[in-house]
Amino acid sequence: MRLEGETVMVTSRVPVVGDWGRSIKKESVQEVLLRREDDWESASDREQRMLQMCPSSKTSSNHLVGAQQKLVVGYALTSKKVKSFLQPKLEGLARKKGITFVAIDRNKPLDEQGPFDVVLHKLSGKDWRQILEDYRKEHPEVIVLDPPDAIQHLYNRQSMLQDVAALDLCDHEGKVGVPKQLVITGDPASIPNAVSKAGLKLPLVAKPLMVDGTAKSHALSLAYDQFSLSELDPPLVLQEFVNHGGVLFKVYIVGDTIKVVRRFSLPDVDVSESSGYGVIPFPRVSSAAASADDADLDPCIAELPPVSLLNKLATELRQRLGLRLFNLDIIREHGTKDNYYVIDINYFPGYGKMPGYEFIFTDFLLSLTRGKQHKLPGAAICSVDSINC
Structure with missing residues (x-):
């Protein structure tokens, strides 16, 4: 079935709708892992x-x-x-x-x-x-x-998702949580035992603890078995991999405007067939080049999260984080209709990859001077294009 999808902007004004669809061949995890520019005048x-x-x-x-x-x-x-x-x-x-x-x-x-x-x-x-x-x-x-202290909260993957975990959005057409994860800062040899004690299920996504803008902070990998865990390089965060149909949703937030786009991600993992894979690094599978435009996808996988859920989630996080410019990487657990996970939050993400960003961003800047968003009532100040699993 060919699904006519959309790149949707959730806003108090008007949704932005585009189209997508590209045939996608089935690939194994190993295969996946292994302007015209407008001539504006300077002034009228x-x-x-x-x-x-x-x-x-x-x-x-x-x-x-x-x-x-x-x-x-x-x-x-x-x-x-x-x-x-x-x-x-x-x-x-x-x-x-x-x-x-x-x-x-x-x-x-x-x-x-x-x-x-x-x-x-x-x-x-x-x-x-x-x-x-x-x-x-x-x-x-x-x-x-945004406020520098608030931004720092997102530069540590141990604290990054804490505010999501504290939310209760069960009454908004879906459940939103975070994958079970474990912070490792000690000897790599201790990782297998720590994972067993924490009850984490393999495979695990390994992410550097700090997000400092360097290439190393985006060096993610997938660990398939207990023995390979000691090959990892702490400090890092181990996050349970959740099968999500190979598609994630990038939710861009600019002030009170939300825009959602689809990105291809890692395909689902069959644990029974992944024995002996060890640790496999993976690239930025959710970059703009991995857009889910022009893809023939199962509607259950491609369907965007409900507008009411995203509105509530964005509103809560704007308040809790004290930020206006950030994005969420969200997945839907494969086989469920409304079970979502936030796997990353990024400050001032790659807005240039977001369709129509120039209109959204200029409107946002002008709204600041009209006093609409000068302050975030009740906001708690808690302290690049991301790589996603």
Whole structure:
């Protein structure tokens, strides 16, 4: 059966619908493991005339240019993130909406740059976190996306999923939990015994404990038998592998907007046939290149999680995490209709891979200045394109 699916955006406004379908051949786990760019003008004639009439707008975000409010967004991103996120289609649309992106120079005091209405960042390091925290205290009028201490909560896989585990969403068209997992920080030789004591079932997904943006932090593997566990390299998190039909759902959250896309993942594992496989590393199976567009899939596997469930989940996590920009990697347990697991949460993910992200993100930035999302009521501050199982 060919299923006409959709890339769905859950929002208080209008859903975004696309189509997908590609024939997919059956592959074993081993086989899986082993713009046109829009030419935007820099400014319209009218905008140029208004700038001449209101030159002070360059130094104050409260001045209006025509009918648009000028918004200055300072960004501190890695070169890789700049390339993937600040695409011409985003910058062009932003200019048309009165939004200017300005690179932050890390070699100069942040206080001497700007003024900024919003600071958008994804850099690591204690020094940078302290700079941002000091800046937030001195400039409470500037919106920092997101608070550095809150982000730290997602950089440790031991704490990453704690807020999901604490939720009770059984009354929202499905159950959401996290796979059973175990943190290992000691001698690799002790891992088999620790796994037995914890009662974890093989196979297990092995993930580095810390998510620091390096290639090593995304070096995931699948361990099939007890003997191979001692080959792993702590500190790490061992997470039970849940069969999910080879498809996961990436749930992008931008403020109060949610967008869901399908990605291919690892195929289901037949434990009776996986003896002797040992430990097998696996690549970024959920990247944009692994899109489930144009795929003929069983409707029970391809069906998106219920809108009400995703709305509730996103709302709860925005409050608990104190974040506005993150994504969830969700799987549905194969053979069930409504049993879901969150397997990863990522701060400021690869939004450039999300269809229509330029419209969603610019609308979000403008909403900040209208006071709709300046604060997260009741939010608890708890502290890159991800690889998923």
